[in-house]
Amino acid sequence: MTVLAVAEHRRGELRDVSFELITAGRELAREIGGDLRVAVVNGPVEDYARTLSREAVDVVHTVDHGAEFNHDVYVQAVAELTEAVDPTVLLLPHTADGMDYAPAVASRLGRPLLTDAVDLTYDDRLAVTRERYGAKAAATIEVNADRAAVTLRPTEWPPAEYRGDARIEPFAVDVDEAAVQSNVNGYEEVRGDVDLEGADVVVAVGRGVGAEENLEPIFELADALDAVVGAARPVIDAGWLGPERQVGTAGTTVDPEVYLALGISGAPRHVAGVKGAETVVAVNEDPAAPIFDVADYGVVGDLFEVVPALLAQFR
Structure with a gap:
């Protein structure tokens, strides 16, 4: 056999x-x-x-x-x-x-x-x-x-x-x-520099970010960590980020060394897409958010206070 x-x-x-x-x-x-x-x-x-x-x-x-x-x-x-x-x-x-x-x-x-x-x-x-x-x-x-x-x-x-x-x-x-009715002549990168699958660190943002104009500090933190920015489905549905950044079973399944979830509640489809991460760090104002059930480290707090503190520390 x-x-x-x-x-x-x-x-x-x-x-x-x-x-x-x-x-x-x-x-x-x-x-x-x-x-x-x-x-x-x-x-x-x-x-x-x-x-x-x-x-x-x-x-x-x-x-x-x-x-x-x-x-x-x-x-x-x-x-x-x-x-x-x-x-x-x-x-x-x-x-x-x-x-x-x-x-x-x-x-x-x-x-x-x-x-x-x-x-x-x-x-x-x-x-x-x-x-x-x-x-x-x-x-x-x-x-x-x-x-x-x-x-x-x-x-x-x-x-x-x-x-x-x-x-x-x-x-x-x-x-x-x-x-053989088809032939592959090459690949065209349609995701630009977004490579969630190959990222060692992913900084992902959820509904808690509130609005598209609030994303700038998220990208600044990602730059400091040499990370790729991902997102939960509500952010994609709102049009704040493109679908190439969606993490979860309906988007990209990731397995980074560190997954930093900011303002993400932790819907099952999203959590299923990050099970391969070595370390999950979650930041959410709601202490009962499901994301804490899968997080290795959790911070109950306002992401707009936590992100600047993290950015200062890593810089």
Whole structure:
């Protein structure tokens, strides 16, 4: 029995979710009593394979057919490799790229597809946990099938650490070029300098900021901390900041070293998007705000008094 995970890369770098898939895949492989294999498609696959080949992985399969992600190539490559390896569970990232090809692969293979998983267990059959109702509840679904495909939500598993070397096996895919109807010529950065996913520190603001004109000290604090400014949904809905800054399951899921939540009440959808943060610091006037339930440190106070004090301290 085998677990097969498909790594993800972009612009010449493996994405964090690739290593999270290895952690989840190894846990599942132990429960199944099988091995863990990882596939990497396109790009400098040999370089990626050397990085992915770690003690927790038994085999890394490489498919060299292009430089970047391509829907048509990925569907064919992942489907053919899955048919050859015949894994009990196929693990894919729940990302823009992953959800682009995952349904097509599952359909081609005739496998059930379960998306946005936050937990996996295997005891005679696969059980997948998904959050529902804006992360207010969780549902565990038992899969009544011998084979399944699952997409994993980023940041739910810790990234695997480098420990050793696995076997690397190139896999030749007979790509039907007539079926490749699209081509990736490059990427255009539409978020400007907003990189919530890669930020070490995120300073996020909520409804408590009161108005758009009150955002200036928030950005000053973020500059002092070399941080990226994020926001809860009410700030985005009010039009005070662009949607590229929304943090939460409806926006961007983040995993910074420090997440500073200013005037954020802590709605379930928002909290679910920051579970990967190492340290959460919350500032809110309401001592009963739900954000304090997940905060490592909390300050009950006016953010317009706390922010200037923090800014003076860090400057």
